[in-house]
Amino acid sequence: MASLKTELGSVKLPALNRERLxxxxxxxAKQGAGAATLSxxxxxxxxxxxxxxxxxxxxxxxxxAGLARVALSHLNFGWKEQGA
Incomplete structure (x- = not known):
């Protein structure tokens, strides 16, 4: 959770758009977070x-957040969406 606070803690909620997520x-992922952590x-x-x-x-x-999750799964970040 420290990464969430560091990276997104100062971001206003309306700015948490798909691109930012x-x-x-x-x-x-580049820092080594796996699929479970990203999920x-x-x-x-x-x-x-x-x-x-x-x-x-x-x-x-x-x-x-849901759209970001789908996009990351399609970008091959290690997990598959249910039903995919």
Whole structure:
């Protein structure tokens, strides 16, 4: 979780778009993070975004994290989406 805080801690929620999350995933992979770690990171991000939207009314889409996950899987970062 330290990497999440270091890399994305100062990013405002609306700026957590697909491109930024893909770049985060690429950087984490270059640092040696495996498929499970990347999947956990993106799941955690999606949970935070969903919470922000549902509880605090912040207008942000959790779909960005889902799209980043799909993109990273297609870019061969080590995991397959369910049903793929």
């Amino acid at each position: 893909i770049e985060f995933g690429r950087k984490r 956990i990171d993106l799941s955690f991000i999606r949970t935070i975004i969903t919470h922000a939207a549902a509880v605090h009314g912040i207008e942000v889409s959790a779909e960005e």
